[in-house]
Amino acid sequence: MADTSLGSPEKDPQDWVTGDEPMTGPQRSYLETLAREAGEDVPADLTKAQASELIDRLQGKTGRGR
Numbered sequence: 001m002a003d004t005s006l007g008s009p010e011k012d013p014q015d016w017v018t019g020d021e022p023m024t025g026p027q028r029s030y031l032e033t034l035a036r037e038a039g040e041d042v043p044a045d046l047t048k049a050q051a052s053e054l055i056d057r058l059q060g061k062t063g064r065g066r
Contacts, residue, residue: 023051034058 023031023046031042031051038061046054059065 018048021048023048027051031055034062037062
């Protein structure tokens with residue numbers, strides 16, 4: 001039986017095929033929540049990859065999502 005406890009490997013957001021597309025609605029919504037808790041602003045023109053990286057940073061700052 002395969003060990004699935006490790007999950008799937010994560011790909012660097014900069015390597016995503018769609019990473020240059022505008023961030024998604026769910027990303028924007030979650031970023032706005034995280035940014036409010038962290039006392040930061042969310043730039044309006046983030047790509048999917050940039051939004052993902054900002055989510056990771058803000059999750060670390062707020063203690064959410066981990």
